[in-house]
Amino acid sequence: MERKAAVRRIGVAVLGINLLLMVGKGAVWASTGSLAVGSEAVNSLTDSAYSLIVLAGLYLTTRPPDFEHPHGHERIEPFVSLFVAAGVFAAGGAVLWRSATTVLSGNVAAGGSSPVAVAVLVATAVAKYLLYRYCLRVGRAHNSPAVVATAVDNRNDILTATAALVGVIGAGVGYPLLDPLAAGVVSFGILYTGVEIVRDNVNYLVGAAPPESLRAEIVRRALSHPDVMGAHDVVAHYVGPEIDVSLHIEVEGAMTLLEAHAIETAVVRSVQEIDAVDDVFVHVDPRELGEWKADEETDRLADYAAPTEEAGGDDAVEGDDASAGLESEADDATAGHASRSDDADVGPATK
Numbered sequence: 001m002e003r004k005a006a007v008r009r010i011g012v013a014v015l016g017i018n019l020l021l022m023v024g025k026g027a028v029w030a031s032t033g034s035l036a037v038g039s040e041a042v043n044s045l046t047d048s049a050y051s052l053i054v055l056a057g058l059y060l061t062t063r064p065p066d067f068e069h070p071h072g073h074e075r076i077e078p079f080v081s082l083f084v085a086a087g088v089f090a091a092g093g094a095v096l097w098r099s100a101t102t103v104l105s106g107n108v109a110a111g112g113s114s115p116v117a118v119a120v121l122v123a124t125a126v127a128k129y130l131l132y133r134y135c136l137r138v139g140r141a142h143n144s145p146a147v148v149a150t151a152v153d154n155r156n157d158i159l160t161a162t163a164a165l166v167g168v169i170g171a172g173v174g175y176p177l178l179d180p181l182a183a184g185v186v187s188f189g190i191l192y193t194g195v196e197i198v199r200d201n202v203n204y205l206v207g208a209a210p211p212e213s214l215r216a217e218i219v220r221r222a223l224s225h226p227d228v229m230g231a232h233d234v235v236a237h238y239v240g241p242e243i244d245v246s247l248h249i250e251v252e253g254a255m256t257l258l259e260a261h262a263i264e265t266a267v268v269r270s271v272q273e274i275d276a277v278d279d280v281f282v283h284v285d286p287r288e289l290g291e292w293k294a295d296e297e298t299d300r301l302a303d304y305a306a307p308t309e310e311a312g313g314d315d316a317v318e319g320d321d322a323s324a325g326l327e328s329e330a331d332d333a334t335a336g337h338a339s340r341s342d343d344a345d346v347g348p349a350t351k
Contacts, residue, residue, distance in 0.1 A: 036167030046091035075240025092190030253286030
């Protein structure tokens with residue numbers, strides 16, 4: 001419920017502020033004729049249009065699971081982000097076309113600067129900065145790619161408003177060419193925003209692997225169970241903004257089915273405690289069937305986990321106290337794959 005309310009508030013806030021900015025910039029454009037302010041007005045018009053799409057998309061993504069969508073509707077979000085990108089590209093192309101045709105035609109009129117134009121652009125930069133910080137905080141806290149995409153758009157609007165401000169001031173002090181040139185700079189900022197949004201969301205759509213630090217945390221949590229001797233075939237990939245995980249854990253074969261099931265359940269729950277993870281599938285391999293095998297990638301991730309925790313850097317992923325401090329070492333029976341440092345003759349837990 002908290003995620004639902006927070007994400008929907010973002011949609012309403014962004015739409016309302018973009019509408020106010022569009023009206024303000026449009027009025028100043030009509031009174032001053034500034035091409036830079038006009039380009040900002042077009043940008044805000046596009047922002048308002050895509051904000052409606054984002055608001056509708058965020059409403060859909062926050063609906064509860066149903067029979068046709070048992071995992072919920074969050075996976076719609078990357079598509080919502082692409083709608084945002086499409087609107088951004090359209091706005092950037094329109095502003096660039098108008099700027100280029102004005103410069104090439106030589107029809108650059110002096111003037112176009114006024115205290116009102118300066119004020120509306122400064123207000124735009126301030127409003128967009130506040131929206132950027134708000135959207136980024138909520139988007140990261142609730143793992144929402146659509147909200148993060150909106151934050152990126154607002155961040156670039158700060159730069160484009162600044163460029164427009166330079167053009168307006170330049171036109172007012174006798175350099176009218178700065179006005180369309182500033183509009184051109186604005187257009188490139190708009191287009192770059194679209195590229196960033198597409199780039200950030202493609203991974204969600206094509207099932208790319210999550211960051212290495214998160215994959216290392218998955219391996220670390222699996223190996224932290226005292227009865228898990230090793231792991232291999234660890235696969236994590238995005239399904240929408242969420243991550244599905246599958247892996248094989250290696251245990252001694254003499255334990256009962258109930259004991260093996262308890263280990264599998266504990267590993268699943270531990271990995272699912274990672275915020276971005278949705279489904280976790282664990283296959284239990286007993287030693288006696290000869291299914292323990294080398295896995296260089298899992299080895300590397302197991303080695304990656306420990307120094308990441310110690311460093312405490314930006315890439316570190318917080319783990320549970322009970323699973324901290326695990327060392328990974330290969331013994332004769334499990335050489336070449338991620339394993340615990342326990343001796344090979346350690347048996348299963350007994351009741």
